[in-house]
Amino acid sequence: MIPPDALEAAVAEVLAGTQVIDIHTHLFAPGFRGLGLWGIDHLLTYHYLEAELFRFSPIRPEHYWALDIAQRADLIWKTLFVENAPISEATRGVVAVLHELGLDTSARTLEPYRAYFREQNLPDHITRVFRLAGIESVVMTNDPLDPEESPLWDSVTPDARFHASLRLDRLLNQETGHTPAEARRFLESWARRRRAVYMAVSLPDSFQFPAPDRRNQLLTEAVLPACRDLNIPLSLMIGVRRQVNPALRLAGDASARADLRSIETLCREFPGNRFLVSVLSRENQHELCVYARKFGNLMPFGCWWFLNNPSMVEEITRERLEMLGTSFIPQHSDARILEQVIYKWRNTRRTLAPVLANAYRLLTEDGRGITRGDIERDLNRLFRTNFEELCLSGANPSRNRPPPASSA
Ligand code: FIX
Ligand code: ZN
DSSP, X not given: OOOGGGHHHHHHHHHHXXXXXXXXXXXXXXXXXXXXXXXXXXXXXXXXXHXXXXXXOOOOHXXXXXXXXXXXXXXXXXIIIISSOOOSHHHHHHHHHHHHTTXXXXXXXXXXXXXHHHHOOHHHHHHHHHHHHTEEEEEOOBOTTOTTTGGGTTTOOOOTTXXXXXXXXXXXXXXXXXXHHHHHHHHHHHHHHHTEEEEEEEEOTTOOXXXXXXXXXXIIIXXXXXXXXXXXXXXXXXXXXXXXXXXXXXXXXXXXXXXXXXXXXXXXXXXXXXXEEEESOGGGHHHHHHHHHHOTTEEEBOOOGGGOSHXXXXXXXXXXXXXXXXXXXXXXXXXXXXXXXXXXXXXXXXXXXXXXXXXXXXXXXXXXXXXXXXXXXXXXXXXXXXXXXXXXXXXXXXXXXXXXXXXX
8 A cells, every 4th residue: 555645656657658549639640741740849739828929028919820831930039038037837838848859948049959950850759759659659630621631641651649630610611512421431440441430520619510501510420420330439619719810820719618419419319429629618527527427428628728837737637536537538648739638638747646646535534545557546547447448449450459557
């Protein structure tokens, strides 16, 4: 049994050694030339930092967008890192990445960092970044209607560290001219060929199900039956208000509370489907846990986007542990730039260790001792097997992995 005052160190140690599966990112396998972003200029022009730039600099968005990427990165570095202390989550993240890569974090210009990244060979760099982040594999976001991405699939070498997922935003939100039957055939064939581990869509706070609209019809007649046939879940990311400030481009999206009765209806009316759900509004988190207690086919996941800050991750994870035990997936990185996985996963581990240790301490005080085996089993569930059982045990047996070697 682990003594109460040693629990936090034990959880941190097991967590450090748990190779996580990052279940939602915007990263790409190295074969998707040019689509996968990495390096200092992309790290600095991440849309989280662009939003912060416009709070600290008088530059007008149209002038910012007229700059090239190196000039934008220079401006962000000068404004947020040199003239101000980088204390926000997104700015601290860049500093943490540079530090973990062994670089001096106090340079006044970006030249030393650019020189470092120029020397990296991408495949080796990916291996090192995954090792530093403690991740085994990531799920990409693949839009089958993306004209840049689609042609690359035929020449890409499969890489077991990068799972495909079928992103439906364009298909569900744009008029593509497909009938539901055609859409269903298209989705099934794409998902089979690319071995998609789930289908996914982001939805506005105004999302309603049922509702007499085309998105509902496609969900009911194409997406849900295709997911059932393929035995993969549908991931719903709910509560984004796209482009409240279009001048900021990707940084111009916001969040709002959604009506989760739609989730209730979907889980109840489609018991043969499984749903991964992340909600963007803090106010929706508790009811998501309540619904997860009602429906075994609902798997809450992640602290998405504006929630991926230590204060929010701590609150949400404590609530989920209290209401769901280990039957949820605590986090995904949403990384858009490769090296971000280093700080996002480091911060997640740092926030989660005391939350989990506290739950164990309360148990210990009531006489139920905790062993290292308990901690290993729980963390393995939270960061690996909850996802593997939901997403990797689907129709395509070649995707299944052998069970992990059993630990003592
Ligand atoms: O819709 C999504 O997958 C969002 O995560 C992104 O589009 C968003 O811009 C983002 O990067 C959030 O972290
Ligand atoms: Zn995302």
